[in-house]
Amino acid sequence: MRRAVDQDRPSISFFINGQRFTGKLGDTVLTAVLTQAGHLRTSEFEHQPRAGFCLMGACQDCWVVTEAGPAVRACSTLLEDGMAFVIEGLPGT
Amino acid sequence: MKNFDTDVAVVGAGLIGSATALALRQRGVAVVMLERDLGGSRASGVNFGGVRRQGRSPAQLHLAARAHPIWADLKAKIGIDGEYVRSGHIKLARSQADLTALAAYAARVADFDLGLEILEGRAFRERYPCFGPEIIGGSFCPGDGQANPRLVAAAYAQAARQAGCEVIERCPVTGITREGDGFLLRCGDAVAVRARRLVNAAGAWGAGIAAALGDDIPMRFDYPTILVTEPLPPIVSVNIGIEGGGFYGRQVERGNLVMGGGFGVASGDGASRPDSGALARIGGRAAAILPATRHARVIRIWAGIEGYTADKNPFIGESANVPGLFHAFGFSGGGFQIAPAVGEVLCELICEGRSSTPVEAFRPDRFQQQSAEPGRTP
Amino acid sequence: MSGRPSPEIRPVVVGAGPAGIRAAEALVAAGLRPVVLDEGERAGGQIYRQPPAAFSRSRKALYGFEAGKAERLHATFAALRAHIDYRPRTLVWNAVPGELHVMGDAGPATVPFSHLVLATGATDRIYPFKGWTLPGVFSMGGAQIALKAQGCTIGETVALVGTGPLLYLVAYQYTKAGARIAVILDSARFTDQIAGAPAMLRQPATLAKGLYYVAWLKARGIMIVNGAIPMAAEGTERVERLVWRTPAGEGRVACDAIALGYGLRAETQIADLLGCRFSYSAAEHESLPASDATGRTSVAGVYIGGDGAGILGADAAEAAGTRAALALCEDAGLGVDGAATGALEARVGRWRGFRAGIRRAFPEPVAADFALADDVILCRCEEITVGALRAACREDGVDELNRLKALTRIGMGRCQGRMCGPAARALLAHHSGRSPGDVGRLRGQAPIKPMPLAPMPLVFDEAKP
Ligand SMILES: Cc1cc2nc3c(=O)[nH]c(=O)nc-3n(C[C@H](O)[C@H](O)[C@H](O)COP(=O)(O)OP(=O)(O)OC[C@H]3O[C@@H](n4cnc5c(N)ncnc54)[C@H](O)[C@@H]3O)c2cc1C
Ligand SMILES: Cc1cc2nc3c(=O)[nH]c(=O)nc-3n(C[C@H](O)[C@H](O)[C@H](O)COP(=O)(O)OP(=O)(O)OC[C@H]3O[C@@H](n4cnc5c(N)ncnc54)[C@H](O)[C@@H]3O)c2cc1C
Numbered sequence: 001m002r003r004a005v006d007q008d009r010p011s012i013s014f015f016i017n018g019q020r021f022t023g024k025l026g027d028t029v030l031t032a033v034l035t036q037a038g039h040l041r042t043s044e045f046e047h048q049p050r051a052g053f054c055l056m057g058a059c060q061d062c063w064v065v066t067e068a069g070p071a072v073r074a075c076s077t078l079l080e081d082g083m084a085f086v087i088e089g090l091p092g093t
Numbered sequence: 094m095k096n097f098d099t100d101v102a103v104v105g106a107g108l109i110g111s112a113t114a115l116a117l118r119q120r121g122v123a124v125v126m127l128e129r130d131l132g133g134s135r136a137s138g139v140n141f142g143g144v145r146r147q148g149r150s151p152a153q154l155h156l157a158a159r160a161h162p163i164w165a166d167l168k169a170k171i172g173i174d175g176e177y178v179r180s181g182h183i184k185l186a187r188s189q190a191d192l193t194a195l196a197a198y199a200a201r202v203a204d205f206d207l208g209l210e211i212l213e214g215r216a217f218r219e220r221y222p223c224f225g226p227e228i229i230g231g232s233f234c235p236g237d238g239q240a241n242p243r244l245v246a247a248a249y250a251q252a253a254r255q256a257g258c259e260v261i262e263r264c265p266v267t268g269i270t271r272e273g274d275g276f277l278l279r280c281g282d283a284v285a286v287r288a289r290r291l292v293n294a295a296g297a298w299g300a301g302i303a304a305a306l307g308d309d310i311p312m313r314f315d316y317p318t319i320l321v322t323e324p325l326p327p328i329v330s331v332n333i334g335i336e337g338g339g340f341y342g343r344q345v346e347r348g349n350l351v352m353g354g355g356f357g358v359a360s361g362d363g364a365s366r367p368d369s370g371a372l373a374r375i376g377g378r379a380a381a382i383l384p385a386t387r388h389a390r391v392i393r394i395w396a397g398i399e400g401y402t403a404d405k406n407p408f409i410g411e412s413a414n415v416p417g418l419f420h421a422f423g424f425s426g427g428g429f430q431i432a433p434a435v436g437e438v439l440c441e442l443i444c445e446g447r448s449s450t451p452v453e454a455f456r457p458d459r460f461q462q463q464s465a466e467p468g469r470t471p
Numbered sequence: 472m473s474g475r476p477s478p479e480i481r482p483v484v485v486g487a488g489p490a491g492i493r494a495a496e497a498l499v500a501a502g503l504r505p506v507v508l509d510e511g512e513r514a515g516g517q518i519y520r521q522p523p524a525a526f527s528r529s530r531k532a533l534y535g536f537e538a539g540k541a542e543r544l545h546a547t548f549a550a551l552r553a554h555i556d557y558r559p560r561t562l563v564w565n566a567v568p569g570e571l572h573v574m575g576d577a578g579p580a581t582v583p584f585s586h587l588v589l590a591t592g593a594t595d596r597i598y599p600f601k602g603w604t605l606p607g608v609f610s611m612g613g614a615q616i617a618l619k620a621q622g623c624t625i626g627e628t629v630a631l632v633g634t635g636p637l638l639y640l641v642a643y644q645y646t647k648a649g650a651r652i653a654v655i656l657d658s659a660r661f662t663d664q665i666a667g668a669p670a671m672l673r674q675p676a677t678l679a680k681g682l683y684y685v686a687w688l689k690a691r692g693i694m695i696v697n698g699a700i701p702m703a704a705e706g707t708e709r710v711e712r713l714v715w716r717t718p719a720g721e722g723r724v725a726c727d728a729i730a731l732g733y734g735l736r737a738e739t740q741i742a743d744l745l746g747c748r749f750s751y752s753a754a755e756h757e758s759l760p761a762s763d764a765t766g767r768t769s770v771a772g773v774y775i776g777g778d779g780a781g782i783l784g785a786d787a788a789e790a791a792g793t794r795a796a797l798a799l800c801e802d803a804g805l806g807v808d809g810a811a812t813g814a815l816e817a818r819v820g821r822w823r824g825f826r827a828g829i830r831r832a833f834p835e836p837v838a839a840d841f842a843l844a845d846d847v848i849l850c851r852c853e854e855i856t857v858g859a860l861r862a863a864c865r866e867d868g869v870d871e872l873n874r875l876k877a878l879t880r881i882g883m884g885r886c887q888g889r890m891c892g893p894a895a896r897a898l899l900a901h902h903s904g905r906s907p908g909d910v911g912r913l914r915g916q917a918p919i920k921p922m923p924l925a926p927m928p929l930v931f932d933e934a935k936p
């Protein structure tokens with residue numbers, strides 16, 4: 001995922017595996033993570049990295065676990081300041 | 094119109110019909126099995142998958158005991174193991190009264206060798222850290238287990254077919270008449286089957302088939318409801334029930350938690366659906382019983398259709414009014430584990446007129462003749 | 472007769488895209504106050520999707536040629552807000568007669584209805600190929616959403632794979648946004664496109680836009696390969712390369728992202744749960760809720776319009792949404808102008824003709840076209856391979872989709888077969904020797920999308936069944 005246009009928006013911070021990252025107001029969780037990391041989750045059976053697919057809430061392949069416990073569907077959840085995610089296979093786990 | 098002439102016709106290719114057909118074929122009896130939908134697609138294929146003896150009435154435990162070794166060697170019988178695992182079954186207690194009830198049950202069924210172990214206090218917590226604080230103990234049956242009904246039910250029907258049974262699917266029986274000593278079954282204008290004996294294994298629709306031949310057998314429909322979560326990390330391996338009912342659950346090897354509790358509603362024309370409160374009810378209970386599931390998501394919900402009797406025991410046996418008609422329906426939510434044995438028993442009843450397993454308690458006319466003469470043990 | 476709406480009429484519209492907004496508009500005009508439910512953050516649906524508020528691009532930048540229509544639709548919706556009960560971020564996860572079960576910001580709730588307009592739109596139609604689950608592979612619609620709603624492209628060097636007009640639109644939009652297009656692989660052959668042209672002339676403006684994009688792309692030297700079938704997305708951690716095949720041989724190109732899509736498929740689960748009759752459309756290659764030109768389904772009080780009733784595009788969706796709402800008004804005994812309904816039906820009909828041309832120009836690839844190896848993942852949720860499907864067909868003689876589901880788990884995962892369904896059906900038809908219409912369909916099941924197990928307080932209630 002590469003930022004292309006309309007990126008002049010306020011920064012907000014979030015965490016992946018305890019490390020601080022910066023996203024932008026209006027980013028979805030998917031955008032914020034995938035512009036800086038390779039994947040969102042690991043598949044259950046083949047243990048392969050997955051990074052969403054449909055971006056419209058249809059494929060359900062972008063659920064990201066939060067530190068608090070509940071998972072969020074990354075493509076349809078707006079990033080909020082201080083959100084903290086746990087993503088297997090990224091630095092920090 | 095396709096015509097068949099056979100020894101035994103079976104209505105319904107659920108587990109009961111298929112297990113019966115398979116047993117009959119293994120004795121060389123000619124069988125035609127008629128199924129309205131696809132074999133194993135109704136209760137037998139959509140149930141919870143609990144392969145459990147614990148909790149059954151002593152009358153049913155004879156059947157359960159006979160089925161028990163068949164499950165362990167399912168592959169020999171139907172070609173697949175059906176994901177059967179002897180995971181044990183625990184019936185949970187929320188109160189001292191529950192524990193007392195579980196202990197009383199254990200005493201009542203002591204003859205059946207279930208190996209029940211009542212657990213409470215620290216021993217319980219240490220063995221099962223997964224259960225929430227409202228759960229204070231339980232009764233553990235080490236030999237019970239679980240299996241995948243989708244696979245088992247389809248494979249039983251397929252095994253019957255491979256053993257030489259004519260299995261006709263998408264073929265609803267629309268008319269049954271007596272013809273001499275035998276029966277004539279019709280599926281619209283498509284199929285006609287003449288048979289000397291008839292097995293009514295039509296599941297929740299069994300009472301309807303019985304009524305068509307003049308047997309008035311009381312049964313009611315209900316719609317047990319199942320929820321499945323997405324795959325979760327391992328939480329629990331034992332099959333779970335709870336004293337008093339209202340919840341059952343198991344985590345399958347792939348990680349999904351399958352659970353049920355309570356009943357849905359009919360939605361017309363042989364269909365059913367969960368009631369509006371199903372998710373909140375079952376999900377809420379699951380989260381209380383297994384706190385690690387509280388952030389899980391549910392990905393499938395459904396309700397099956399099952400026939401229930403007044404005493405929760407099935408009807409198994411030859412009709413008192415219609416010789417040659419054998420009923421096997423009304424399993425009241427518990428037919429999965431015992432089905433392999435029921436098939437063998439029916440085969441014995443048909444071929445020998447008696448069964449080596451006591452089934453007197455399941456006489457189809459038991460509600461008509463409350464004062465049945467006690468001398469008729471098989 | 473023209474009367475005041477009775478308070479017993481409780482209309483609900485699901486979907487706030489072109490169809491749903493126009494339906495709500497017609498209901499409000501008839502004096503009703505519909506509930507409008509949409510899972511999305513903001514109204515507009517797919518084509519006129521609005522980015523989150525923090526973005527500042529102009530409508531012209533967002534919607535290009537369609538900016539005027541987008542502006543009108545958004546303005547209509549803004550004006551409606553005071554007259555409707557709009558509930559954004561609200562998923563309809565189950566439907567039973569007279570009642571929708573929803574999940575919104577405030578948790579689960581029940582929304583009763585007397586009349587229901589379904590305007591649930593569509594998602595991408597996908598055919599898998601080797602490596603399609605690698606990070607960097609997105610759906611075609613997803614690629615467009617990344618740009619429209621997030622100002623992002625899915626990569627620096629992007630390959631576009633599939634068929635349909637969206638392929639060229641996305642390529643155009645991506646190029647303008649600074650991405651490099653590695654290749655456009657269109658499974659349609661050039662001759663298909665010629666064959667589709669006459670019918671597409673029914674909407675000359677739309678055809679002209681399509682031709683404009685292709686000419687624009689060609690002028691920039693962007694490689695377009697017709698009659699191409701993707702063979703593999705290769706890479707270790709993410710996509711690095713795309714390999715394809717044409718009758719002329721194999722091709723490959725380096726890329727860091729791939730967009731995949733073969734047109735769209737309708738979202739029909741709610742109609743299914745409500746017991747609407749479905750029929751297989753050979754033209755659309757999917758089972759759709761049966762509906763007449765007015766949008767009435769087989770279930771009284773349930774209406775359907777827009778892409779959720781079968782793909783006809785955004786302009787048709789607006790007309791069909793209005794028409795469905797007017798059918799509701801007719802059935803509710805409210806006055807409706809007969810000339811208006813006829814005109815709306817004619818408008819939708821013209822798009823139907825155009826759509827037939829699109830279908831000819833960008834035909835559904837047939838299962839035999841895909842040299843799908845047994846180890847290709849068909850279902851990305853449950854990670855079920857094409858080989859498992861073939862084995863079920865071969866060994867168990869499966870010839871029906873729900874039996875296939877029971878034996879292989881196809882369609883049982885989180886997405887309920889949205890991604891694998893079309894391919895599973897095509898492959899099953901191919902291997903069982905039956906037609907796609909005869910192998911049945913994956914039935915919609917609750918929950919329509921994953922639901923939290925315990926959105927409520929965690930107590931074991933005392934009610935014992
Ligand atoms: C949700 C649910 C959970 C359950 N959980 C468990 C459990 O954990 N453990 C357990 O032991 N039991 C359980 N049960 C009970 C168990 O599934 C049933 O008792 C058992 O499957 C009954 O088998 P059957 O063959 O009689 O019924 P079915 O599988 O329903 O088969 C009857 C067949 O007859 C066919 N039929 C009906 N009418 C006609 C006709 N006119 N012509 C042709 N065919 C006809 C039907 O289509 C059907 O396929 C559960 C049941 C349900 C619904
Ligand atoms: C990603 C994508 C991009 C597209 N881009 C273009 C384009 O550039 N040009 C073009 O001509 N056409 C495009 N199309 C086709 C175009 O979207 C449609 O023709 C048009 O938007 C259809 O309008 P509609 O109202 O029928 O559905 P949609 O616009 O899809 O609206 C449906 C709405 O229903 C909501 N919804 C669905 N199910 C539920 C539920 N269960 N609960 C709550 N809400 C629900 C959705 O959130 C959505 O907002 C695109 C389609 C997609 C999927």
Ligand code: FES
Pocket residue numbers: 051052053054055056057058059060061062063073074075076
């Ligand atoms: S990317 Fe498909 S649901 Fe989020």
